Amino acid sequence: MKFLFSLALLSSSAFAAVAQSPLRVLVRDERTHQPLPGVTVAVPALNTGAATDATGQVTLPNLPAGVVTVQFSSLGYDSASRTFTLPQTGEAPALIELEPNSLELQGVVVEATRTNSRIEDVPVRIDVIDEEEVHEEASMRPANVAMLLVEASGVQPQFTSANAGSMAFRIQGLDGRYTQILKDGFPLFGGFSQGLSLVQIPPLDLRQVEIIKGASSALYGGDAIAGLVNLVSKTPTEKPELNVLLNQTNKGGRDLTGFYTGRSAKLGLTLLATQNTQDARDVSGDQFSDLPQVQATTVTPRLYYYATDSTTLSAGLTATVETRAGGYLPALDNPATAGYTERNRSERYNTQLRLDSHVGRSRLLTLKNSVSSFARRLQAGDTYFAGRQLSTYSEASFLVPAGRHRTVAGANLLTDDFRETSAPALGARDYQYQTVGLFLQDDWKLRNDLTLQAGLRTDYQRPYGLFVLPRVSALYKPAPWLSVRAGGGFGYKPPTVFSSTTEQRAYVNVRPLDPARLQAETSRGLNADFTLRGRFDELNVSFNQAVFLTELSHPLIADPAQFAQGITAFVNAPTPVRARGLETNLRLSVDEFQFLAAYTLTDTRQTYDPTQPAELPFVSRHRLVLTTTFEEEQNFRVALEAFYNGPQYLGEGTRQGRGFWICGALAEKIFAPHFSVVLNVENLFDVRQTRFEQVVSGPITQPTFRPLYAPLDGFVGNFALKISL
Incomplete structure (x- = not known):
């Protein structure tokens, strides 16, 4: 028994x-x-x-x-x-x-909202540049991601330096300093590094780019008044891959970029390495550079450890060393020659550490830490500006899906320390900030056709105090072919001396901030849109119409009286800035053919200076993007694009910049499964600001530069070889 x-x-x-x-x-x-x-x-x-x-x-x-x-x-x-x-x-x-089907952007999972939801289920409007578009733009500009954002609706490029080739991007008409740039959810590109950030990030290792427009501080804290851009990296694949891109332009640009990915049962690795060079070129014939001299090297290794089926640990490092020089070409070639030059040297090092661990079947614990060091030395003529910014970011979050809810809660600590190493005549522009934040967000699917997202962030920022930032959005799908979104939120930004204005002036005669006399900028924003989707035989149609409104209180501006004397001293304006407008997007696709038309109307006005035009400078009221692609898979691809920037006020009395079109074309031929060639032409009609007016005037030793609103490089062609193993 x-x-x-x-x-x-x-x-x-x-x-x-x-x-x-x-x-x-x-x-x-x-x-x-x-x-x-x-x-x-x-x-x-x-x-x-x-x-x-x-x-x-x-x-x-x-x-x-x-x-x-x-x-x-x-x-x-x-x-x-x-x-x-x-x-x-x-x-x-x-x-x-x-196998992907023909519906565009369906099934894309977005990471910027923290809930890892599919884009069609998110109550917040998010523009996603998918991997195919990223690869196409990487063939056009392998050195940086700037070209990716030029094509995005509601995003306007702003050229900030003729000699450094730096660029900022305005979302919904607001200055570039109000847009937060993230890499895999890490805020690595703010403050001192912001002026060069987007022209220093190569795109070959990116899987997608996510753009949220409107106040987004409730998601990641300060700096996201206008919105945020999240650059999402590729992760290791089981089958090892090596992608190599060789590029040469007709104006002295050369790029060598490689990306590797692979994984085993326990370990994974991605590695990006780039070498980018650009010769200084005088396109206009005035003996001043319209393209700067650039030498840049970037290395980004990232190691993944798959401890269990539910736990992944990743550690990454990014190192970028770059020199940029522009100005009077004879003085660039021979330093003994008299003439104005502007020379930049920057070093960027940052680390990222992340742990993702599933607790039970669906709950996700995420721990993050990053340390970022950015040093820059800028010599502009006889003036010198140098400093180092050291920032850290630590975060713990817990995602809990339960029934019809997806809830994420967490806390973060951010430190930002800038120390000037030069000796300014007006005093050091140092600052030291610490921010402790708590956040809670819930996506609640009330019914099958209605989803509500509510979020709340509380930040204590030293020295500027406490900020409570609610955010609410709703998604309604009354029919399979119609979706409606609406929402709003609050934002804030602590003051710094780093902006498009000071970047244009090379930080000459910029006074230090006085925290005792300043307060943080705050904002309130509303966004709404609807999307119509349909299929007519083989034709897929998607139409989106969006409206936006943002009010920026206590905007940080240069004191007009001192600015007229050549000194930039920041004060809070007594009345707000208001940005409003609409975006219209139409997408068509049939078989291998795709077409996009995106129009943006932006009206951004100041209310604090009656002696100046109400319209803010460097904002195009009208912007239009047109792109067409035709692709035969594993054979060839052809793309045509055109951008229109309308006239914009330039901040010099009532002077207006001209409206202009930029057109380009790309052709890629795949000769074998692992080899293709790309021929790309940008700015087909050689549109340049120097064709409209003289940009540089005065003596060669102390020249005066007009504000920039249009390209200076003109027609650029490039030929690239792409090898995939």
Whole structure:
């Protein structure tokens, strides 16, 4: 009897062990081999399932041994069904690849909102530049991501230096300092580094770019009054890949860029390495550079450790060393020659450490830390400005999906320390900020057609005090072809001396800030839009209409009386700045053909200086983007693009800059599965500000530069070789 009892006990234990066999799978895009988060993995016969995490992986526990049929589905991809025999052999997850279907941007998972939701389910309007577009723009400008944002609706480029080639971007008409730039959710590019950030970030390692317009401080804290841009990196793929891009322009630009990705069961690696050079060129014939001399090197390794099926640890380092020089060309070639020159040397080093761990089946704990050091030495003529910014960011967040809710709560600590190493005549522009923040956000699907997102952030910022930042958005889908979004939020930004205005003046005669006399800038913003989608035979149509309104209180401006004397001393304006406008986007696609038309109307006005025009300078009231692409997969691609920037007030009395068109064309031919060539032409009609007016005047040793509103480089052609192994 004891023997039979023991045998039964062992048999039941063995049966229980077999019955609890887990199924581990990794889901990827069949074309790009990138992991797919948010894919529904279901076993219909057992009425169970789950969704893949941010790395494209999922584990279904407690499945019975034997043959089981699993279904995989995600918007934007063809559904798939696979049969598995359990228990699995080995520790590696089973690989499943889904084929994208023809619906654009469906199934894209966005990371900027922290809830890892699909874009069609997010109550906040997010523009996503997907991987295919990123690759196309990387072929045009391998050295930086600036070209990616030039094509985005509602985003206007602003040229800030003829000699350094620096550029800022205005979202919804507000200065570039009000836009927060993130890399994988890390704020690495603010303050002193902001003037050069977007022209120093190569795009080859990016999977997508996410743009949120309107007050977004509730998500990531200060600096996001106008919106935020999140650059999302590629993650390791099971099949090793090596991409190499060689590029040469007709105006002395050369780029060598390589990106590697690969992983094993426990370890993964991505590595980006770039070398970019540009010769100084005088396009206008005035002996001053219209293209600066550039030497830049970037190395970005990132290591991933897959401790378990549910826990991933990643550590990354980015190192960028760059020199830029422009000005009077004979003086650039021979320092003994008299003439104005502007020379920049910058060094950027930052680390990123991240832990993602699933607690239970769906809850996600995320820990982040980054340390960023940016040093820059700027010599402009006889003046000298140098400093180092050291900033850190630490965050802990916990994502809890429960029923119809996806809730994320967390805390963060940010430090920002700038120390000037030059000796300014008006005093050092040093500052030291610390910010402690608590945030809570909930996505609540009240009904199948209605989702509400509510968020609240509380920041204590030293020395500028406490900020409470609520944010609410709603998504309503009354029909499969119609979605409506509306929302609003609050924002803030602590004062710094770093802006487009001071960048244009090379920080000459800029006074230090006085925290006792200044207060932080704050904002309130509203956004609303609706989207219509339809399919007519083979034609896919998407139409989006958006409106926006932002009021910026206590805006930081240069004291007009001192500015007229050549001194920049910042004060808070007594009345606000208001930005309002609308965006209209139309997308058409049929088979291999795609077309985009995006129009933005922006009206940004100041209310504090009746002696000046109400319209803020460097804001184009009208902006139009037109792009057309035709692609035959694994054969060739052709793209045409055109941008129109309307006239803009330039801040010199009532002077207006002219409206202008920029047109370009790209052709890529794939000769083999691992080799292609790209021929790209930008600014076909050689549109330059120097064709409209004289930009440089006065003596060569102390020249005067007109404010920039149009390109200086004119027609640029480039030829690139792309190798994928």
